[in-house]
Amino acid sequence: MDLSLSRVHFPVTTLGPGRRLGIWFQGCSIRCPGCISADTWGPGQRRLSTAQLLDQITPWLDVADGITISGGEPFDQFDALIRLLQGLRRLSQVDILVYSGYSLEHLDDQLRQANGLIDALISDPYDEALSQTMALRGSDNQRLNLLTPLGRARLGDFERLLMTTDKALDLMFDETGSVWMAGIPRRGDLLRLRDLLQDQGHQLQISAHASRRR
Template sequence: MELSLSRVHFPVTTLGPGRRLGIWFQGCSIRCPGCISADTWGPGQRRVSIAQLLAQLAPWLAEADGITVSGGEPFDQFPALLALLQGLRHSSPLDILVYSGYSLEYLQPQLRQAEGLIDALISDPFEAHSEQTLALRGSDNQRLNLLTALGHERLACYERPLQTADKALDLMFDENGSVWMAGIPLRDDLLRLHDLLSAQGHKVRTSAHRH
């Protein structure tokens, strides 16, 4: 079993409680207008086996406080997502938070198959015209669904408005010099950063769309 992978990173501190292991799937069929992660829309060229990925993640799992799976759209690769979740649950007691642009109602068949494997789910598509006042969400139409007792214990505290501490992003650096940001930026934050750096003479390319 293989999946199309965008990247993994540890630690991520802006997508759930504690120092988290972040896993980003590559490929998204939803493609919400205004998405800041348009670089994860295409199919990508990095395919890894579930066994290989789990082996890669093992040292970080020993240090992490939780796991966040995003993309891209993880449920577009549901057989691979299910196998990964099963492997993670077998390897670790950590809470697992998954982001999806699909609605909770649409995902019911998949969630029944993954029962007990996802502790919390952020569901529903990003809407650029909606307000952004809630923790862990890019737009207020998105829902935080607590699916297990562990999900309630670890993530119920995020059913609240944004706080000052939420207004943060993690920076990740690749070997080729690319800089990635993890977290939920405020509306147009990345575009303002792009304009600021460009004005200083830097060459900057972001996946955020102007709208």
């Protein structure tokens, strides 16, 4: 089973508890205005089998405290997502958190098929017009759904308002020299970063801005 992959990174410390393995799917049919990950909307060109991906990430699974799957939209590649989740469960006992722009109700059938494979789900589309006061969420309409006892134990404490310690971003570098951010930026954070870099003679292209022009 092949999937379209955006990137993988370890460690990610801003999308759930502990040092986590982050997996970003490529491709999204929802395309929320203002999305900070608009670079993951298109189909992409990096395709690989779930077996290849599992083989690549196995060394990280030995030391990861948890796994976060985002995108893009993971449920747009549901068959590959299920196959990946099954493989992750075979290889690791850590919690699995999945981000989706679909509502919980829309995913009813898929979640029945994935019963026990996803410990926690952040559901619902990002809405840039709404407040952003809750941990792990980009807008307050998004819901943290705790689906297993492990999910409740590991992520139940995140059903709360943002704290100062939540206001952080991970910086990631890929083999091309591109810089990526992981986490949930506060409104205006990326604009402030762009202005700061421009003041120092650097350029910053933010995919969230490009998404508004599409």
